Amino acid sequence: MNMIVKAGTLLGVIGLLSACANSTPTIGSNVQYGDSKAVERLTNEFGSTDLQTIAESMARSLSQTAAGYRSRPLVTIAEVKNKTSEYIDTRAITNTIRSQLLKSGSMRFATDIAAMQNQTDELTRQSTTGLYKKSTAVKVGKMEGAQYRIEGEISSIVKRTSDVKDVYYKFSLIMTDVEAGTIEWAEEKEIRKTSAR
Amino acid sequence: MLIRFCTLVAILFLGCSHLAMSQTIASKVEYVGTSQYLSITGLKTREVNGLLNLIVEIANSDTSDQEGYYRMEWFDADGFPAWGEEAWKPILLHGSQRQKLQVIAPTIKALDFKIVFSGDRNWANNPSPGQNQ
Numbered sequence: 230m231n232m233i234v235k236a237g238t239l240l241g242v243i244g245l246l247s248a249c250a251n252s253t254p255t256i257g258s259n260v261q262y263g264d265s266k267a268v269e270r271l272t273n274e275f276g277s278t279d280l281q282t283i284a285e286s287m288a289r290s291l292s293q294t295a296a297g298y299r300s301r302p303l304v305t306i307a308e309v310k311n312k313t314s315e316y317i318d319t320r321a322i323t324n325t326i327r328s329q330l331l332k333s334g335s336m337r338f339a340t341d342i343a344a345m346q347n348q349t350d351e352l353t354r355q356s357t358t359g360l361y362k363k364s365t366a367v368k369v370g371k372m373e374g375a376q377y378r379i380e381g382e383i384s385s386i387v388k389r390t391s392d393v394k395d396v397y398y399k400f401s402l403i404m405t406d407v408e409a410g411t412i413e414w415a416e417e418k419e420i421r422k423t424s425a426r
Numbered sequence: 427m428l429i430r431f432c433t434l435v436a437i438l439f440l441g442c443s444h445l446a447m448s449q450t451i452a453s454k455v456e457y458v459g460t461s462q463y464l465s466i467t468g469l470k471t472r473e474v475n476g477l478l479n480l481i482v483e484i485a486n487s488d489t490s491d492q493e494g495y496y497r498m499e500w501f502d503a504d505g506f507p508a509w510g511e512e513a514w515k516p517i518l519l520h521g522s523q524r525q526k527l528q529v530i531a532p533t534i535k536a537l538d539f540k541i542v543f544s545g546d547r548n549w550a551n552n553p554s555p556g557q558n559q
Contacts, residue, residue, distance in 0.1 A: 268495055293530050
């Protein structure tokens with residue numbers, strides 16, 4: 230009897246170990262996760278590497294300029310115009326630039342035009358509906374206006390021959406002093422992508 | 427006699443500074459694979475508005491165009507990462523070209539760095555970060 234119990238325990242342990250060795254926390258094996266930071270060279274349309282490279286280059290240059298200011302400037306990001314012939318989500322580029330600048334601690338951001346409706350809705354809801362405790366409800370008239378406005382554009386030149394397609398992108402960004410109307414910072418990033426057709 | 431002595435001192439000084447420079451570069455560069463033609467041959471640092479600035483010189487020993495990839499790793503005063511994972515960036519060097527890259531640290535907390543570099547053509551089938559080539 231004792232022998233049977235021992236053998237059973239041993240088999241159980243072996244079974245458990247083999248189960249541990251073969252199991253991974255996945256379901257299915259048809260999909261492979263890739264490196265989101267790798268250089269993407271599938272086609273020469275605007276891609277993830279272009280977005281990441283442009284955003285990083287702009288944020289670093291802007292951050293260095295802002296670091297020279299006496300206090301962290303309050304800025305707002307306006308629209309980046311897409312002047313290329315292809316669809317580019319320019320909001321994704323400005324969002325990445327803004328995230329990097331906030332993370333670096335070099336700038337503060339005021340609510341931009343795109344988010345203003347949500348901001349005023351929440352402000353109005355808290356201050357005028359009477360649903361909230363007076364001590365915790367936010368007050369109207371305390372929003373801070375941005376000192377600087379960041380805006381830009383992306384343009385491209387596309388050339389094709391029978392066997393080659395060449396795309397040149399230029400991303401330009403400027404920062405304007407809202408009160409003075411002067412351009413305080415400007416930066417450009419160029420990218421050339423050539424592919425065989 | 428004096429000229430000879432001065433020349434010797436100058437050569438020793440140049441040799442030492444070259445060796446020190448090579449050691450500095452080696453300690454700051456991490457090659458992914460063994461790049462066949464591209465290598466980092468120069469490195470200068472300075473601080474601008476509290477942010478670390480680098481000039482990285484990359485050389486192509488081949489007479490044809492060569493592509494490489496790089497990204498930076500940033501560390502704080504305690505050696506911990508001061509920034510998230512950067513994207514790999516492509517760089518093209520023409521035949522026999524030396525190119526200087528200017529790199530700016532993302533935050534004033536970044537006090538130290540490492541350059542992670544990969545050539546598109548590596549010895550012994552080492553993978554490069556370029557997808558779907």
